[in-house]
Amino acid sequence: xxAKQLSVFIENREGRLDEVLAVIKSVNVNIxxxxxxxxxxxxxxxxxxSDPAAADAALKENGFSSMLTSxxxxxxxxxxxxxxxxxxxxxxANINLEYMYGLTIEKGGKASLVIKAxxxxxxxxxxxxxxxxxxxxxxxxxx
Amino acid sequence: MIWNEKMETMSREELTALQSERLVTTVKRVYExxxxxxxxxxxxxxxxxxxxxxxxxxxxxxxxxxxxxxNYPFGLFAVPQDEIVRVxxxxxxxxxxxxxxxxxxxIKMWSECVxxxxxMAGITKKDIVQVAYGYGLFxxxxxxxxxxxxxxxxxxPMGTGNTQKLITLMKDFGATAIxxxxxxxxxxxxxxxxxxxxxxxKLRAAVCGAEPWTxxxxxxxxETLGIAAHDIYGLxxxxxxxxxxxxxxxxxxxxxxxxxxxxxxxxxxxxxxxEGELGELVFTTITKEGLPxxxxxxxxxxxxxxxxxxxxxTTCRISRFxxxxxxxxxxxxxxxxxxxxxxxxxxVDGVSPHYLxxxxxxxxxxxxxxxxxxxxxxxxDEIKGLEALSKKIAHSVQQxxxxxxxxxxxxxxxxxxxxxxxxxxxxxxxxx
Numbered sequence: 001x002x003a004k005q006l007s008v009f010i011e012n013r014e015g016r017l018d019e020v021l022a023v024i025k026s027v028n029v030n031i032x033x034x035x036x037x038x039x040x041x042x043x044x045x046x047x048x049x050s051d052p053a054a055a056d057a058a059l060k061e062n063g064f065s066s067m068l069t070s071x072x073x074x075x076x077x078x079x080x081x082x083x084x085x086x087x088x089x090x091x092x093a094n095i096n097l098e099y100m101y102g103l104t105i106e107k108g109g110k111a112s113l114v115i116k117a118x119x120x121x122x123x124x125x126x127x128x129x130x131x132x133x134x135x136x137x138x139x140x141x142x143x
Numbered sequence: 144m145i146w147n148e149k150m151e152t153m154s155r156e157e158l159t160a161l162q163s164e165r166l167v168t169t170v171k172r173v174y175e176x177x178x179x180x181x182x183x184x185x186x187x188x189x190x191x192x193x194x195x196x197x198x199x200x201x202x203x204x205x206x207x208x209x210x211x212x213x214n215y216p217f218g219l220f221a222v223p224q225d226e227i228v229r230v231x232x233x234x235x236x237x238x239x240x241x242x243x244x245x246x247x248x249x250i251k252m253w254s255e256c257v258x259x260x261x262x263m264a265g266i267t268k269k270d271i272v273q274v275a276y277g278y279g280l281f282x283x284x285x286x287x288x289x290x291x292x293x294x295x296x297x298x299x300p301m302g303t304g305n306t307q308k309l310i311t312l313m314k315d316f317g318a319t320a321i322x323x324x325x326x327x328x329x330x331x332x333x334x335x336x337x338x339x340x341x342x343x344x345k346l347r348a349a350v351c352g353a354e355p356w357t358x359x360x361x362x363x364x365x366e367t368l369g370i371a372a373h374d375i376y377g378l379x380x381x382x383x384x385x386x387x388x389x390x391x392x393x394x395x396x397x398x399x400x401x402x403x404x405x406x407x408x409x410x411x412x413x414x415x416x417x418e419g420e421l422g423e424l425v426f427t428t429i430t431k432e433g434l435p436x437x438x439x440x441x442x443x444x445x446x447x448x449x450x451x452x453x454x455x456x457t458t459c460r461i462s463r464f465x466x467x468x469x470x471x472x473x474x475x476x477x478x479x480x481x482x483x484x485x486x487x488x489x490x491v492d493g494v495s496p497h498y499l500x501x502x503x504x505x506x507x508x509x510x511x512x513x514x515x516x517x518x519x520x521x522x523x524d525e526i527k528g529l530e531a532l533s534k535k536i537a538h539s540v541q542q543x544x545x546x547x548x549x550x551x552x553x554x555x556x557x558x559x560x561x562x563x564x565x566x567x568x569x570x571x572x573x574x575x
Contacts, residue, residue: 007522007527009517009552009554009555010554011553037526039529041551041552042517042552042553044525044526044529048512060519063554063555063556064554065517065519065522065554065555066519066522067522069524098525099525114160116524
């Protein structure tokens with residue numbers, strides 16, 4: 001099960017992140033998590049939001065370069081070693097992680113992670129077979 | 144010192160007579176041997192015999208870079224290919240380079256002109272000359288090299304790209320003269336200064352060219368290095384470096400007028416302007432065999448004075464260049480047209496045609512930055528994807544113009560759109 005991540009290209013200059021967030025707010029979309037990868041000249045903002053398609057359309061309308069990317073959102077037990085356990089599964093299957101960031105810690109002690117892997121389909125299978133809990137867009141929207 | 148006393152100091156009357164005689168021969172020769180010239184003259188009903196002297200020059204049609212492109216590669220050569228002993232090439236406005244060819248006599252004539260220029264800079268056969276222009280298709284390296292050799296100087300073919308080695312040899316050989324671009328010489332001066340090597344060199348003269356520079360830059364070079372720096376001008380279409388150079392009085396660049404007739408025209412009306420007025424420089428070659436050019440529009444803006452110089456030369460002088468009448472940029476001595484950059488960008492899949500070329504000068508070296516809008520079509524959510532895109536663009540630009548450019552990816556619609564002609568270039572260098 002793959003989820004949709006919103007990616008936005010932003011130049012490193014004052015107020016640019018703020019403008020992106022304002023656009024997302026204007027279409028009443030909630031941000032559940034984000035990660036900002038930066039280089040000396042530009043940044044890549046990656047977001048998990050309540051309605052990725054609506055946010056993407058609004059950003060494009062406002063002149064931003066944005067796109068929807070498939071990622072895996074996996075729910076883990078909030079306990080020592082759980083991240084390592086499942087990363088080991090991916091390594092064994094020769095899957096490379098492109099990037100990863102935390103999503104949220106829910107009530108009941110579950111933590112979620114966003115993962116972009118070299119082969120998302122295989123990664124999803126590997127994790128599912130190991131009994132991992134992968135979240136869908138609908139489930140994410142309800143977080 | 145004057146290299147060729149006879150040719151450089153003859154009276155204006157004698158010079159005009161010589162130019163007229165050579166012009167008549169040249170026009171006759173191109174009409175007979177170059178179909179493109181014949182067609183141009185026929186189109187306006189001009190016969191070779193209508194040209195009786197320099198006063199008839201304005202009757203002749205102009206030649207432009209487009210003519211060289213249309214007759215690529217050898218179409219404008221006036222001799223059979225087997226008489227051509229060398230070709231050089233420079234940037235065209237698009238992917239195709241401008242190709243020039245030389246006969247054995249042309250190479251001799253070129254060497255003679257460079258020798259005159261080097262003599263104006265005070266260089267003699269006793270000097271050790273480092274040639275630090277690019278060798279290869281560019282005319283700078285081999286042009287200066289042959290000239291220095293022709294005058295009997297000890298010639299060191301340095302080329303460009305290894306400043307440390309150049310400095311080591313400058314010190315070890317006791318090099319006394321150098322030929323390179325003025326910005327490169329300033330850079331060399333800074334490296335020498337930083338290394339505490341300024342008192343370990345014997346340099347005393349420089350002929351700098353291939354890019355426009357200012358009097359301030361000349362003073363800076365002269366003061367830092369304690370040398371005499373001279374401005375050598377040329378363009379590959381006409382010959383290469385050595386078409387003109389300034390003497391020790393630095394009051395304009397003496398044109399080798401027995402080989403090239405200069406004119407100044409208005410770039411808008413194309414009519415000759417009055418003496419001393421600013422306009423576009425036009426050259427007619429009157430001794431070249433391989434690629435004679437009739438009224439070639441250089442696009443360089445300058446003015447001419449025919450007054451006799453204090454140095455004793457009677458040849459006319461062109462003033463420092465005030466810019467270009469087209470959009471050509473000279474970056475690190477390399478001619479670059481924005482249209483070439485555009486073509487290079489279009490070779491990369493998905494790159495939008497919106498770009499901005501930013502040229503600056505940092506530590507006396509030209510920098511080239513190209514801002515390219517990241518279109519959603521080729522946008523990647525991974526940094527390595529974007530970096531790969533930058534590299535691909537940089538490679539394509541390098542292949543096209545031979546220069547390394549820094550590619551800066553920017554957001555869509557951030558490069559200013561202008562009504563009418565788009566602003567593609569920001570030249571931050573202060574040269575004129």
